Amino acid sequence: MSQPDFDQIRASLQSLDDVQARHAAAFNAAQGVYADDPVSPSVMALVWQGKLADLQIADPVCALPPRVAADLINAVVINAFNAWQSDMNQLMQASAESV
Numbered sequence: 001m002s003q004p005d006f007d008q009i010r011a012s013l014q015s016l017d018d019v020q021a022r023h024a025a026a027f028n029a030a031q032g033v034y035a036d037d038p039v040s041p042s043v044m045a046l047v048w049q050g051k052l053a054d055l056q057i058a059d060p061v062c063a064l065p066p067r068v069a070a071d072l073i074n075a076v077v078i079n080a081f082n083a084w085q086s087d088m089n090q091l092m093q094a095s096a097e098s099v
Helices: 003-029 066-097
Strands: 031-035 045-047 051-057
Touching: 003 066, 031 066, 045 066, 051 066
Parallel strands: none
Antiparallel strands: 031 045, 045 051
């Protein structure tokens, strides 16, 4: 292989490293927050680094029938994950545009 081939391979590897670094930065910075009611929430969830980082459930939710409470909690958690994914996508897009 000639020197230009090696230079092209090194440039490609550096480009992959740059993409991976941008993805890691977006993954670490992205947050997803969701509440069932923005004014008076009874369930709130925070997703960070692809994991549920915080879940707050008000006492009245515990008085609901188990199936209703489970549906409410699951809906909030799923929406928090969706918000996290959306934030991560926006961060990735912003970092790609700045290159």
